Amino acid sequence: MSPVSPADALLAVRDLVVRYGSFVAVDHVSFDIAAGETLALVGPSGCGKSSTAAAVLQLRRPDGGEVWFDGRELTALDERALRPLRPAMQPVFQDPYGSLSPRCRVRDAVAEPLRVQGRWDAERGPARVAELLDLVGLDPAYGDRRPHELSGGQCQRAGIARALAGEPRLLVLDEPVSALDPSLRAGVLNLLADLQERLGLGYLFICHDMAVVRHFSDRVVEMRDGKIVDER
Amino acid sequence: MHPADPLLSVRGLRIAFGPLEAVRGLSFDVGDGEVLALVGESGAGKSLTARALLGMLPREATAAGSVRLRGEAAELVGARRPVYARLWGRRIALVPQDALSALSPVHPVGDQLAAAVRSVRGVSRSQARARAVAALEQVGIADAGRRARAYPHEFSGGMRQRAVIAMAMINEPELVVADEPTTALDPDTQRHVLELLARRREETGASLVLVTHDLAAVEEHADRMLVMYAGRAAESGPVDEVFARPRAPYTAGLLASLPPDAPLPAGGRSRRLPAIAGAPPTLAELPAGCAFAPRCPLAERAEQARAEGAERAERAERAEQAEGAELARRAEPAGDDRCRTELPEPQRLGDGRREVACHRWSELPDRPAELFLEHV
Incomplete structure (x- = not known):
């Protein structure tokens, strides 16, 4: 399963360690994700799933191990060197309302990553935002709305559009449908499956609903007390 | 009403906030020892319905229609607080979603349970205390005698929810209303807490109205289900029949x-x-x-x-x-x-x-x- 070298996988995590003081939250965890592949990370709360995700994204720098993304070893890079790589690996969070600023119109929220990256083009930018909204199944007219004027599902789609703005290759999906109403979950899962197929995205998928995990994932890694206890 | 009547009977229930109607004409019964699941999305009106059964609607809400509890002369819709105060704990009880809001942060858990006992029965402090410890034991809290002296913040989320279940059940009410009792908990704990609730319900013979959006929990624990959409019933019936053959789109x-509860066959069928x-x-x-x-x-x-x-x-x-x-x-x-x-x-x-x-x-x-x- 593992590629010959971690530099060949889209994402290769080797012996990842995250500590909070003396508490070891992630204890020598290793896995690979290829382009177009979904790896599910499951386990009880507190088992280290979210710490693993944060360390993969370098939102919390790991205390040990290596994170290879697209051929580069991220733990060796400083913040400055990481910055241009960040748009390529984006998180999608559980709470659709919490992940967008309540004051910000949807189109500005989606444009923000482009602006921050210095890639905003006043002429073509608005069309790009409309294209991104369309890509996630949102009528571009929703761009004028603020998060509280959207349903949970629409809001989660806006969050996904924002994550897609920087043309990512890897999405870290942290319980992306758990907070959604049941009639909206399947639609968002279908969207994620479509995007993966069209864009060849790799997914690190954190989820506790085992039926969703089985349906949606190519491989499943189970964690407990910071360690991988099962892989299938 | 005579003894053959259902324990709880709801007819044409309407709940509004000013001009906005959140529950728009809902009728259902709950029989003795029956578990009825109220299912629906947020905003469907299921939690408001549950609150209306308990006389715990928000102040701004107005209710119309009828809620009758067998053996009570009073119509409960629009009943004043003293009417409900007589029923709370003895005949109907709430297991809320947020256990922290149901427990006082400044009193030990055991004291709160004992106070619940004494509010209903004329027993001595030490008898009430013994009953409180026994109730914590019944919900699977180990070392209950010591735990009874702890404060809610010293309990884990799962233990707090157990304590709240113990409190709701302590005076053996006939009807327990559980309003999304596990939503705030992690999945493993959710399962344990639901199993506990089901076990305690069975032991006491109470009826249960279970408000949830978790269809797996409904399938496992409810006898009948009422599916709500936008403040109205879409359909209702025995759980196994509704799951086998839903009638409402x-x-x-x-x-x-x-x-589907099966892995995808290799070769990648569509994940849609x-x-x-x-x-x-x-x-x-x-x-x-x-x-x-x-x-x-x-x-x-x-x-x-x-x-x-x-x-x-x-x-x-x-x-x-x-x-x-x-x-x-x-x-x-x-x-x-x-x-x-x-x-x-x-x-x-x-x-x-x-x-x-x-x-x-x-x-x-x-x-x-x-x-x-x-x-x-």
């Missing part, structure tokens, strides 16, 4: 959109799931007719048929074939627009144990999942 779509299009309406923008119609494939199909029929008739008319137009209109029973204009009332099906509120329930195919396949 909304229920059919919900059940179809659950991932059947899905309900669109989003639930907000109270301020309720559509006329059936609230689900804008998302409903049956309503959509009828609308298409109507449009096609009208178009054909128009074309024929334009060709000045008045006779042809008449034929076209008669040959194709063009879909009516009841879904968009007329509120569907609940109809009894078969032996009367099931109800469905849908103009087109009889048009639902045997495998309704196919209706929900095309939508993104």
Whole structure:
């Protein structure tokens, strides 16, 4: 399963360690994700799933191990060197309302990553935002709305559009449908499956609903007390 | 009411916030020892309904209709607080979603349980205390004698929820209303807490109204289910029958959109799931007719048929074939627009144990999942 070298996988995590003081939250965890592949990370709360995700994204720098993304070893890079790589690996969070600023119109929220990256083009930018909204199944007219004027599902789609703005290759999906109403979950899962197929995205998928995990994932890694206890 | 009446009977319940109606005419019964699940999305009105049963509606809400508890002379809708205060704990009790808000942070858990006992029974402090410790033991809290002296913040989320269940059950009420009792907990704890609730209910013989959006929990723990959509019942019936053969398109779509409980065959079949299009309406923008119609494939199909029929008739008319137009209109029973204009009332099906509120329930195919396949 593992590629010959971690530099060949889209994402290769080797012996990842995250500590909070003396508490070891992630204890020598290793896995690979290829382009177009979904790896599910499951386990009880507190088992280290979210710490693993944060360390993969370098939102919390790991205390040990290596994170290879697209051929580069991220733990060796400083913040400055990481910055241009960040748009390529984006998180999608559980709470659709919490992940967008309540004051910000949807189109500005989606444009923000482009602006921050210095890639905003006043002429073509608005069309790009409309294209991104369309890509996630949102009528571009929703761009004028603020998060509280959207349903949970629409809001989660806006969050996904924002994550897609920087043309990512890897999405870290942290319980992306758990907070959604049941009639909206399947639609968002279908969207994620479509995007993966069209864009060849790799997914690190954190989820506790085992039926969703089985349906949606190519491989499943189970964690407990910071360690991988099962892989299938 | 006489003893053969159901324990709880709700008729035409309406709950409004000013001009906005959140619950729009809901009727159901709960029998002795029965577990009724109220299922629906946030905003469907299920939690408000639960609160109305307990006389715990927010101050701004107004309620109409009828809620009767067997043996109580008083109508509970609009009843004043003293009427309910007599019932709380003894006959009806709440297991809330947020255990922290149900427990006082400044008193030990055991004291709070003991106070609940003494509020109902004239027993001594030490007897009440012994009862409190026993109640914590019954919900599986180890070392209950010591734990009873702890404060809520010293309990884990799961233990707090157990303590709240112990408190709700301590005076053996006849009806327990559990309002999303596990939503705030992690999945493993959710399962344990639900199992505990089911076990304690069985031991005490209480009836349970379980408010949830977790269909797996419904399948496991409820006898009957009432599926709510936009403040009304979409359908109701015994859980196994509704799961086996949903009659309302909304229920059919919900059940179809659950991932199948089997791994995908290798070689990668599509991961697309059947899905309900669109989003639930907000109270301020309720559509006329059936609230689900804008998302409903049956309503959509009828609308298409109507449009096609009208178009054909128009074309024929334009060709000045008045006779042809008449034929076209008669040959194709063009879909009516009841879904968009007329509120569907609940109809009894078969032996009367099931109800469905849908103009087109009889048009639902045997495998309704196919209706929900095309939508993104």
